Amino acid sequence: MLSGFLPGDRIVYRRTFIECASRGASRPPYDRAVIASDLLLDAAERFGTPLYVYDAAELDAAVGRVRAAFGHARVSYAMKANSNLTVLRRLQARGIGFECVSLGELHRAREVGARGDDVLVNGPAKSAEEYTLGAALGATFIVDREEEVALLPPRSRALVRVNPALDVSTHDHLATGAAISKFGVRLDVAADVLAALRAAGHDARGLHVHIGSAIRDAADFERAFARLADLAPLTGPLEVLDVGGGWSLDADLHGIAARAREAASAFGAQVWVEPGRYLVAGAGALLTRVVGLKRTGRSFALIDAGMTELLRPMLYGAQHPVQALWSGADVQTYDLAGPACESGDLLARDVRLPEPHVGAVIAVGEAGAYGASMSSTYLTRSRPMEVLWDGEWSVIRRRETPQDLWATEV
Ligand SMILES: Cc1ncc(COP(=O)(O)O)c(C=O)c1O
The missing domain is CATH 3.20.20.10 (Alanine racemase)
Structure with a gap:
C-alpha cells in the first residue's frame, strides 16, 4: 500500500504488493527516489494535467x-x-x-x-x-x-x-x-x-x-x-x-x-x-488529477488520464506504482478510471488512497517507457504535454490542440 504525501517528502515509488507477490517473496522490493513530490505538484499546477514529467x-x-x-x-x-x-x-x-x-x-x-x-x-x-x-x-x-x-x-x-x-x-x-x-x-x-x-x-x-x-x-x-x-x-x-x-x-x-x-x-x-x-521507465511519471468519485459495484476515483495517455495497463495488464500527492486519514480502496467511454479504461485497480478530493494529483510511476510514445489521439484527445526536470522545468513537448489533430484532414 502506498502512503499519502507530506509536503517536502521525496517520492519513493514502491512496487505494489500485487507486483511484489507475483515476483516471489525472495525478491527485494524495488524502490527508487525520483522527482520530489512538491515539484510534481508545482508541475501539475503550472502545466496542467495529464502531464508526463521526467527526471533528467x-x-x-x-x-x-x-x-x-x-x-x-x-x-x-x-x-x-x-x-x-x-x-x-x-x-x-x-x-x-x-x-x-x-x-x-x-x-x-x-x-x-x-x-x-x-x-x-x-x-x-x-x-x-x-x-x-x-x-x-x-x-x-x-x-x-x-x-x-x-x-x-x-x-x-x-x-x-x-x-x-x-x-x-x-x-x-x-x-x-x-x-x-x-x-x-x-x-x-x-x-x-x-x-x-x-x-x-x-x-x-x-x-x-x-x-x-x-x-x-x-x-x-x-x-x-x-x-x-x-x-x-x-x-x-x-x-x-x-x-x-x-x-x-x-x-x-x-x-x-x-x-x-x-x-x-x-x-x-x-x-x-x-x-x-x-x-x-523509472525517470518518468504521469500526473493526473482526480475529477470525481463514483460507486457502482466498485469504488472509482475518476481521473483525467486513461488509456489514451497510458495504454500499458489495458494492453498488457501492466501494474504501475501509484502515489497520491496528498495526505489524509480515511484510506479506502479505489479503481482509477480514465475518462474514455471504454470499460477497460482503468489505469489501476485496488489502489489505497487517502480520501480523494476533486483536483487532487496522483503520480503514476515507471511511466517513462511506453507511456508518451504509446499515447494516442483516440476520441480526439490531445496527447499530454511532456516536461523535463533538470534543475528547472522545460517543456519538451507541448500539449496538442484539437486543431493539431485534424490538421491533416480535409
Ligand atoms: C528488438 C527489440 N529490441 C529492444 C527492445 C526494447 O525492449 P525493452 O524496452 O523491454 O528493453 C524491443 C522492445 O520491444 C525490441 O523489440
Whole structure:
C-alpha cells in the first residue's frame, strides 16, 4: 500500500504488493527516489494535467548503471520506449545510439544526427523507404527473415535476428522469442542466412536476439544467450552479438552482462545491447488529477488520464506504482478510471488512497517507457504535454490542440 504525501517528502515509488507477490517473496522490493513530490505538484499546477514529467538525473543514472554493467558494449536505445527528441539527444550525448523500428523513428534518428553504427534498423516487415533511409544513414539492418537478404540495399551491414524458441517469464504480448512468435529466423537456419548475406555481398556482422520486454526471470536471458552460443561451431567467428533488451527495472544487469559476454566469447564477438524500458521507465511519471468519485459495484476515483495517455495497463495488464500527492486519514480502496467511454479504461485497480478530493494529483510511476510514445489521439484527445526536470522545468513537448489533430484532414 502506498502512503499519502507530506509536503517536502521525496517520492519513493514502491512496487505494489500485487507486483511484489507475483515476483516471489525472495525478491527485494524495488524502490527508487525520483522527482520530489512538491515539484510534481508545482508541475501539475503550472502545466496542467495529464502531464508526463521526467527526471533528467534519473535518466543519467540509468545510463550509468548500464555502463557499469556492460562496460564498452555498444548501447542502441530502443527508441520505441520514448522517442521524444530531448530524451534522444540526452542519451546520444552520453554515447548511446538508437534502434529504430519504423520510418518515423529513422527520421528521428536522422533529426538528431545519428549515423553509422549509432543506427540499427529493425522490424519484421521493413518498407522500401526504411531500407533506403537506413542505407543513407549507414545503419546496420537486423535481418528478421530469409527473404530480406534479397531486399537489403547493396552492400548492407547486417545482423541476423534469431528466434531462440523459448517461453519466457512475461506477458504473452511482450514475449518475442517464443517458437510461435513472428520474430527472427529459426535457430537451424541462422548460419545459412549469414552465409547467404555474405554470398550476396553484404557485411554479415553477427547475430541478434531479443526475447521480450519486462522479463522477470534472469535465467531466461541465460537460456537464450546459450542457445545462440551453441551456433558458434556453425557460424564461425563473428564481429557482433546483439543481445537485445527486455530488462526489468530491478534486473541483475551485472549477471545478464556476464552471460552475454560468455556467449559473445564463443564467437569472438563484441556485445551490443538494445535496452528501451530500462533506460527511461523509472525517470518518468504521469500526473493526473482526480475529477470525481463514483460507486457502482466498485469504488472509482475518476481521473483525467486513461488509456489514451497510458495504454500499458489495458494492453498488457501492466501494474504501475501509484502515489497520491496528498495526505489524509480515511484510506479506502479505489479503481482509477480514465475518462474514455471504454470499460477497460482503468489505469489501476485496488489502489489505497487517502480520501480523494476533486483536483487532487496522483503520480503514476515507471511511466517513462511506453507511456508518451504509446499515447494516442483516440476520441480526439490531445496527447499530454511532456516536461523535463533538470534543475528547472522545460517543456519538451507541448500539449496538442484539437486543431493539431485534424490538421491533416480535409
Ligand atoms: C528488438 C527489440 N529490441 C529492444 C527492445 C526494447 O525492449 P525493452 O524496452 O523491454 O528493453 C524491443 C522492445 O520491444 C525490441 O523489440
